[in-house]
Structure formats: C-alpha cells, structure tokens
Amino acid sequence: MLEVLNTLAVMPFPDIDPVAFAIGPVAVHWYGLAYVAGILCGWLYARRLAANDALWPQDRSPLTAAHLDDFLLWVAVGIVLGGRIGYVLFYDLAAVSQDPMRAIEIWNGGMSFHGGFLGATLAMILFARRNGIPVLSMFDTIAAVVPFGLFFGRIANFINGELWGRISDVPWAVVFPTGGPFSRHPSQLYEAGLEGLLLLAVLAFLVLRWKALKWPGFVAGAFVCGYGLSRIFVEFFREPDAQLGYLAFGWLTMGMVLSLPMVALGVWLMLRARKSAA
Known part of the structure; x- marks a missing residue:
C-alpha cells in the first residue's frame, strides 16, 4: 500500500523540449538561453552596483559601466573554456585519454562549475590588471551577480533532465526520462534555490545593507563559502557522476571534494577583508 501511495505522489517530469525554438536549421536550446539570461541579468545588476559610489571604499566605485561592458566577452570565454576543461579533467579524463576528440564533444558530458569558476577567476585577474x-x-563585483547564472543554469539542467538526484520516495520526487524508471530528488531545483535565489539574497543583503563592498574581498569570500556549503549539502541528494561514483565512505563525491577548499578559501577571504578594514 505504501508503494502505491509513493507512486501516486511522484511528480511527472514536465514535457519541455530542450530546444526552446528553431530558426530554420538553427536550434536554440534552453541551456544556451540560460547562459544568456544569467550573463545579462548579472551584467545589468553589476552596472547598478558600479554606478553607486556610496557602496565602495572611499565612496568611489573602482569600475565603470564601460569596464563591465568590455568584461562580458572576457568572462564568457573564461566560463566556457574553464567549464569544459574542468569537466574533462575532473570528471571525464579517462574517457578523453582514450579518445581525445571527446574533449570537444560537449554533448558527451557537459560543463563543470568548478572549472568555470577557475576560468572566470583567471579572466577577472587578467582584466583587472589590464584596466587598473x-x-x-573585481572579484566582489562579479561574485555578487554570479547567482543569477547559477539559478538559470540549474533550471536548464532540470529542463534537460540531467544531473538528477538520488533515488527517493519523497512526494516531490520526479521520474526523469534519462534516469530510469525510478523516482529521484529534483536536485537541480534544490541547487537553483540554494546556489541561486538564497545566495543571491544573502549577497544582496551584505552589499546593500552591510555595505560589504567597502571591505574588498568580503563579498567574494561570502560567495565562495556560500556556494561551497550549498553544493556540499545538495551532493547528499544528487546522483554522483556515473564514471566516478562515490569516492569514499559510501557518500563522498567529487563535488564535495572540490567544494571543501572553496569553503576554506571563502572563510579566509572574509576574515582577511574584515581584518584589513579594522
């Protein structure tokens, strides 16, 4: 009887085509639109932060709208290249070593957030030094807006029926088309809520109410730490990558391993920023 009730409680997977629309032979996917939406929202929000001198040290913004316009291309390249290279190195190296062409086959696997994070970080350092x-x-500005991209990206993961969660009988579990006949945690939506909406709200509070941009490095540290903690939590509900599985103890995943240093780095950045401002 319990199995019947659990089956009735499972949410059906929404029948959403991964292709948002097509113009002739060109198909536009929701995943691509998610990248565009995340970058656009982040760019607009960052321009508003840069325009408000009262938020910054000495009441003077170190960035201009022109800087942020120019940075769009830099960060897009950093995210895409870093995300793909990170996925290959962290999650698919064995397969790529057997077939090097797989590295550019983005339909075999995908993007790694941690790789995209490193790529974007390198782009920020180079751009900041180039422009004084x-x-x-620079880190603080971009960190404050990254949750927009995380939110839209995780929604796109859900629409694509990828990166689903572990088998579960919770009432909101979903049977994904690519996840077998089992009901699973919609872990993509958990990530959208934690890494996207909640983290965005926390950072906005720090920036707008605490004026945390006056402490260079603090907002970046809060983002890095907040993302790491959110990702570690969601990893307990997310199915580990099939080619890796659990690394140890029957629960430790690569996502957790890569996120632990982020938490430590974030805490260090926040402490350093507050000590420098004291």
Whole structure:
C-alpha cells in the first residue's frame, strides 16, 4: 500500500523540449538561453552596483559601466573554456585519454562549475590588471551577480533532465526520462534555490545593507563559502557522476571534494577583508 501511495505522489517530469525554438536549421536550446539570461541579468545588476559610489571604499566605485561592458566577452570565454576543461579533467579524463576528440564533444558530458569558476577567476585577474582595477573589488563585483547564472543554469539542467538526484520516495520526487524508471530528488531545483535565489539574497543583503563592498574581498569570500556549503549539502541528494561514483565512505563525491577548499578559501577571504578594514 505504501508503494502505491509513493507512486501516486511522484511528480511527472514536465514535457519541455530542450530546444526552446528553431530558426530554420538553427536550434536554440534552453541551456544556451540560460547562459544568456544569467550573463545579462548579472551584467545589468553589476552596472547598478558600479554606478553607486556610496557602496565602495572611499565612496568611489573602482569600475565603470564601460569596464563591465568590455568584461562580458572576457568572462564568457573564461566560463566556457574553464567549464569544459574542468569537466574533462575532473570528471571525464579517462574517457578523453582514450579518445581525445571527446574533449570537444560537449554533448558527451557537459560543463563543470568548478572549472568555470577557475576560468572566470583567471579572466577577472587578467582584466583587472589590464584596466587598473583592484583585483579584490573585481572579484566582489562579479561574485555578487554570479547567482543569477547559477539559478538559470540549474533550471536548464532540470529542463534537460540531467544531473538528477538520488533515488527517493519523497512526494516531490520526479521520474526523469534519462534516469530510469525510478523516482529521484529534483536536485537541480534544490541547487537553483540554494546556489541561486538564497545566495543571491544573502549577497544582496551584505552589499546593500552591510555595505560589504567597502571591505574588498568580503563579498567574494561570502560567495565562495556560500556556494561551497550549498553544493556540499545538495551532493547528499544528487546522483554522483556515473564514471566516478562515490569516492569514499559510501557518500563522498567529487563535488564535495572540490567544494571543501572553496569553503576554506571563502572563510579566509572574509576574515582577511574584515581584518584589513579594522
């Protein structure tokens, strides 16, 4: 009887075509639109932060709208290249070593957030130094807006029926088309809520109410720490990558291993920023 009730409680997977629309032979996927939406929202929000001198040290913004316009291309390249290279190195190296062409076959696997994070970080450092912008303030600006991209990206993961969660009988479990006949945690939506909406709200509070941009490095640290903690939590509900499985103890995943240093780095950045401001 319990199995019947659990089956009735399972949410059906929404029948959403991964292709949002097509113009002739060109198909536009929701995943691509998610990248565009995340970058666009982040760019608009960052321009508003940069325009408000009262939020920054000495009441003077170190960035201009022109800086942020130019940075769009830099960060897009950093995210895409870093995300793909990170996926290959962290999750698919064995397969790529057997077939090097697989590295450019983005339909075999996908993007790694941690790789995209490193790529975007490198882009920020190079851009800041090129334009005479304090690196930590550059980090803070971008960190404050990254949750937009995380939110839209995780929604796109859900629409694509990928990166689903572990088998579960919770009332909101979903049977994904690619996840076998089992009901699973919609872990993509958990991530959208935690890494996207909640983290965005926390960072906005720090920036707008605490004026945390006046402490260079603090907002970046809060983002890095907040993402790491959110990801570690969701990993307990997310199915580990099939080619890796659990690394140890029957629960430790690669996502957790890569997120632990982020938590430590985030805490260090926040402490450093507060000590420097004291």
